[in-house]
Amino acid sequence: xxxxxxxxxxxxxxxxxxxxxxxxxxxxxxxxxxxxAKTDDQSPSTQIETNPNExxxxxxxxxxxxxxxxxxxxxxNTIKLSNDExxxxxxxLFSYFDSEKEYMDYISELNNYKYSIRETDNNGFYIVxxxxxxETNPNETSYIKxxxxxxxxxxSTSSPELxxxxxxxxxxxxxxxxxx
Amino acid sequence: xxxxxxxxxxxLIIILVFFWYAPEIYAIETRSYLVTDHRVITKNPYLNKVxxxxxxxxxxxxGKVVVSGSTDGTKPANIGWELQxxxxxxxxxxxxxxxxxxxxxxxxxxxxxxxxxxLFLEGDNTFLVRFYxxxxxxFSSLDIGPIYFVHFDDYEISDEPFLDLPWDYExxxxxxxxxxxxxxxxxxxxxxxLSTSLREPxxxxxxxxxxxxxxxxxxxxxxxxxxxxxxxxxxILDDPVLAAAPxxxxxxxxxxxGNAIYIDHDNGYQTRYYHLSEHDLITKSAAKTWVxxxxxxxxxxxxGNVRPTGSKGAHIHFMVVKDKDGNGSFDxxxxxxxxxxxxxxxxxxxxxxxxxxxxxxKDQTGIKSTYLxxxxxxxxxxxxxxxxxxxxxxGSNTTFEFPFQAVSHDAIFDSVTRPPVDKPKIDDVxxxxxxxxxxxxTATIQDGFDNFITLFTRPxxxxxxxxxxxxxxxxxxxxxxxSSSDGELWLKEETSVDIGKGEASAQIDHLTTFALxxxxxxxxxxxxxxxxxxxxxxxxxxxxxxxxxNSIDTPVDxxxxxxxxxxxxxEDSWAEYKEPVTLSxxxxxxxxxxxEDEDGNIEMAKTLAFEINFTPPTPTPTDALASTKTPxxxxxxxxxxxxxxxxxMIQTPTDTITPTHTPTALSTQTLKPLATQxxxxxxxxxxxxxxxxxxxxxxxxxENDQIADANSNGxxxxxxxxxxxxxxxxxxxxxxxxxxxxKNHFWD
Numbered sequence: 021x022x023x024x025x026x027x028x029x030x031x032x033x034x035x036x037x038x039x040x041x042x043x044x045x046x047x048x049x050x051x052x053x054x055x056x057a058k059t060d061d062q063s064p065s066t067q068i069e070t071n072p073n074e075x076x077x078x079x080x081x082x083x084x085x086x087x088x089x090x091x092x093x094x095x096x097n098t099i100k101l102s103n104d105e106x107x108x109x110x111x112x113l114f115s116y117f118d119s120e121k122e123y124m125d126y127i128s129e130l131n132n133y134k135y136s137i138r139e140t141d142n143n144g145f146y147i148v149x150x151x152x153x154x155e156t157n158p159n160e161t162s163y164i165k166x167x168x169x170x171x172x173x174x175x176s177t178s179s180p181e182l183x184x185x186x187x188x189x190x191x192x193x194x195x196x197x198x199x200x
Numbered sequence: 201x202x203x204x205x206x207x208x209x210x211x212l213i214i215i216l217v218f219f220w221y222a223p224e225i226y227a228i229e230t231r232s233y234l235v236t237d238h239r240v241i242t243k244n245p246y247l248n249k250v251x252x253x254x255x256x257x258x259x260x261x262x263g264k265v266v267v268s269g270s271t272d273g274t275k276p277a278n279i280g281w282e283l284q285x286x287x288x289x290x291x292x293x294x295x296x297x298x299x300x301x302x303x304x305x306x307x308x309x310x311x312x313x314x315x316x317x318x319l320f321l322e323g324d325n326t327f328l329v330r331f332y333x334x335x336x337x338x339f340s341s342l343d344i345g346p347i348y349f350v351h352f353d354d355y356e357i358s359d360e361p362f363l364d365l366p367w368d369y370e371x372x373x374x375x376x377x378x379x380x381x382x383x384x385x386x387x388x389x390x391x392x393x394l395s396t397s398l399r400e401p402x403x404x405x406x407x408x409x410x411x412x413x414x415x416x417x418x419x420x421x422x423x424x425x426x427x428x429x430x431x432x433x434x435x436i437l438d439d440p441v442l443a444a445a446p447x448x449x450x451x452x453x454x455x456x457x458g459n460a461i462y463i464d465h466d467n468g469y470q471t472r473y474y475h476l477s478e479h480d481l482i483t484k485s486a487a488k489t490w491v492x493x494x495x496x497x498x499x500x501x502x503x504g505n506v507r508p509t510g511s512k513g514a515h516i517h518f519m520v521v522k523d524k525d526g527n528g529s530f531d532x533x534x535x536x537x538x539x540x541x542x543x544x545x546x547x548x549x550x551x552x553x554x555x556x557x558x559x560x561x562k563d564q565t566g567i568k569s570t571y572l573x574x575x576x577x578x579x580x581x582x583x584x585x586x587x588x589x590x591x592x593x594x595g596s597n598t599t600f601e602f603p604f605q606a607v608s609h610d611a612i613f614d615s616v617t618r619p620p621v622d623k624p625k626i627d628d629v630x631x632x633x634x635x636x637x638x639x640x641x642t643a644t645i646q647d648g649f650d651n652f653i654t655l656f657t658r659p660x661x662x663x664x665x666x667x668x669x670x671x672x673x674x675x676x677x678x679x680x681x682x683s684s685s686d687g688e689l690w691l692k693e694e695t696s697v698d699i700g701k702g703e704a705s706a707q708i709d710h711l712t713t714f715a716l717x718x719x720x721x722x723x724x725x726x727x728x729x730x731x732x733x734x735x736x737x738x739x740x741x742x743x744x745x746x747x748x749x750n751s752i753d754t755p756v757d758x759x760x761x762x763x764x765x766x767x768x769x770x771e772d773s774w775a776e777y778k779e780p781v782t783l784s785x786x787x788x789x790x791x792x793x794x795x796e797d798e799d800g801n802i803e804m805a806k807t808l809a810f811e812i813n814f815t816p817p818t819p820t821p822t823d824a825l826a827s828t829k830t831p832x833x834x835x836x837x838x839x840x841x842x843x844x845x846x847x848x849m850i851q852t853p854t855d856t857i858t859p860t861h862t863p864t865a866l867s868t869q870t871l872k873p874l875a876t877q878x879x880x881x882x883x884x885x886x887x888x889x890x891x892x893x894x895x896x897x898x899x900x901x902x903e904n905d906q907i908a909d910a911n912s913n914g915x916x917x918x919x920x921x922x923x924x925x926x927x928x929x930x931x932x933x934x935x936x937x938x939x940x941x942x943k944n945h946f947w948d
Contacts (some may be wrong), residue, residue, distance in 0.1 A: 132422065
């Protein structure tokens with residue numbers, strides 16, 4: 021008569037014990053996992069998610085990573101990367117100079133605008149802010165780099181929301197050499 | 201009566217038939233020139249023999265000209281008694297019309313439209329028009345007009361391409377499209393006013409709007425009215441400049457154009473070549489000299505106004521002028537006849553033909569540009585006719601060859617280069633080892649009303665070109681063309697591959713997106729392992745830690761090796777691993793690392809966490825999980841740890857990729873743990889704002905976020921470890937409680 025309730029009590033305690041351990045382990049795992057999930061979300065702003073593929077233009081000799089949500093379209097000396105609202109232009113430019121500053125002095129005089137230029141530590145590019153003095157399009161931001169004799173590449177946008185993408189394209193940009 | 205009625209009906213029918221079938225005079229354009237409005241001329245007491253006279257000027261090259269009472273050239277003209285017309289350039293080019301058809305007779309009646317085409321010479325013509333009194337009768341007034349010269353101009357300047365580039369680009373091993381696009385200055389469709397005193401309106405002066413409407417503020421240059429090609433295009437100082445087409449060459453010069461040759465191609469177009477060298481000019485005379493197409497007319501120079509000045513600025517300025525008014529002269533069509541030989545390939549309307557302006561006292565408009573190069577640029581939109589044709593998309597190295605009657609009527613072929621595709625889904629299975637060789641391409645054909653033709657009864661040939669290097673990292677026997685209607689699911693096309701020729705081709709009956717896929721020789725990401733060494737006490741390092749990353753690219757026999765190993769400490773920005781890293785400060789460290797191989801295979805990033813604590817907490821007897829080791833002041837041997845690696849995410853490095861090898865050097869760099877850092881420096885680019893103040897362009901905000909995140913992450917690490925200790929202690933207490941209870945038979 022006394023054995024039955026005692027047996028039930030023992031089982032209850034074992035179940036309680038195992039349940040507590042399982043609970044603690046589960047809680048630890050959940051917290052641990054959440055911590056790393058948070059790490060994924062908090063990647064630095066300069067590390068933009070990219071398509072797994074690079075875009076290569078054999079005609080222009082350009083190779084770069086394509087930021088997500090931007091669709092490339094190549095025409096002549098220009099590759100446009102656009103979404104529904106904004107666009108980044110990657111342009112091959114020919115001139116008479118091998119210096120970014122000389123080229124900008126030359127083109128700003130011919131195109132009648134003011135600009136500022138500064139060297140960056142991003143893949144040898146210079147950053148240029150073109151002051152257009154226009155209400156609709158006050159500034160154009162671009163990265164420019166001398167890539168060959170008298171030849172430059174410009175990566176530019178007038179959309180501030182694409183500055184990170186601009187920076188990332190410049191960082192991943194590779195010139196594959198003269199295509200002729 | 202009946203006969204009379206029948207006669208009347210017949211007459212009416214004849215008249216109606218005559219009007220219905222009256223032949224219209226063919227004209228591309230009908231232009232009228234006023235000779236005189238309606239006027240009554242009076243003279244007291246009598247009119248002179250020449251009652252009234254006037255001059256009329258008009259250009260002419262071809263077509264019928266009539267004298268008429270209406271601007272459409274159909275109505276009779278009220279000329280009085282006699283009309284006399286004299287071409288001022290030629291005495292033989294005159295004509296006299298008398299209403300009475302007799303000399304010395306004055307008969308006042310209207311003159312039917314009179315054909316005077318034979319009086320015209322090619323070019324500008326000026327006529328003296330006299331209204332004459334042939335009789336001796338005394339009249340004191342005459343009623344004439346209105347009267348017009350009406351020109352049914354049937355001269356049409358052909359839009360047929362006839363030009364080639366004006367230097368020997370093929371001698372430099374360049375294809376047409378390669379050389380043509382090495383443009384040092386573009387034709388500005390908004391607006392080409394450089395050769396005039398006119399200035400562009402508003403913001404148009406800040407950019408060039410090129411032939412494809414790809415506006416870029418750094419493209420040269422606003423107002424330019426032709427194309428410049430220089431050294432970068434192979435047009436080097438003193439290289440021969442060639443006639444773009446046959447024609448009559450003449451020499452011109454001034455301080456802007458330097459030595460210039462103009463060539464009239466006898467087809468309504470003139471080409472101009474500025475800044476030529478002094479040497480070897482085909483002529484230094486304004487007299488016409490015939491030159492065959494492709495023959496030398498001079499040399500590349502820097503005469504006139506070039507920028508930069510001197511030999512550095514040597515280039516060919518090439519422009520095309522259309523004889524818009526058909527008068528044989530091109531000078532009077534500057535700027536309204538200047539056009540772009542690349543045509544207008546942009547979306548929307550070409551701004552130049554719609555631009556109106558006043559110049560030299562005349563209201564003018566720009567002109568439509570047509571593609572005048574004999575060779576094709578081979579990209580973008582083209583008309584496909586029932587004859588078929590070949591179209592190339594250079595971005596993807598593809599050629600579409602359409603056979604005869606592939607389409608039943610003219611349509612528009614368009615192709616767009618798309619990015620490469622990796623791990624395509626074929627037959628609902630993702631093929632991890634496959635990737636496209638280069639870019640992919642989407643092609644469409646539509647009828648001009650957005651009705652797309654996707655299926656063809658006669659298949660076309662699609663060719664992908666590649667060179668040996670492109671396919672070097674692919675298994676050759678796996679190369680094949682695939683198509684996809686949605687860009688995700690791919691279908692294999694029956695493909696012939698000629699490795700020696702560098703060509704893969706397939707017969708296709710539909711237009712979608714196409715790719716040349718192959719199986720990569722190495723699709724396996726490299727494996728990175730980490731070694732950390734230092735003095736270890738329990739779970740803590742009590743000395744600085746040396747971190748060494750080792751990468752192996754597999755499979756070894758077909759791999760090219762590791763391209764890049766990256767690491768991040770405590771979520772700081774990623775850095776390339778080049779040498780062992782020493783971590784010398786106390787704190788909790790989380791290391792992430794990965795490698796990429798030369799084939800672009802990227803390893804999943806792995807994570808490792810540990811703590812450096814020079815004064816670890818002393819274990820207590822109550823610590824159920826205390827180390828069995830007895831803490832000792834003596835240094836323990838350096839231990840090598842085997843770390844459990846936890847894949848977390850795919851990270852793509854944003855730095856420039858440069859080939860590196862697994863480092864073996866023992867030189868070290870010292871880093872501090874996040875917990876002791878006051879900030880997390882991330883390379884940022886700063887630029888001066890308008891006031892010269894330096895601002896961060898790319899979000900100082902995000903930098904602050906990173907610092908905050910890093911600090912909060914350090915706190916969360918401490919909390920996590922505290923929580924672990926609580927769990928362990930609680931578990932130990934429960935175990936002890938259970939064992940004590942069992943020993944004392946509490947549960948029995």
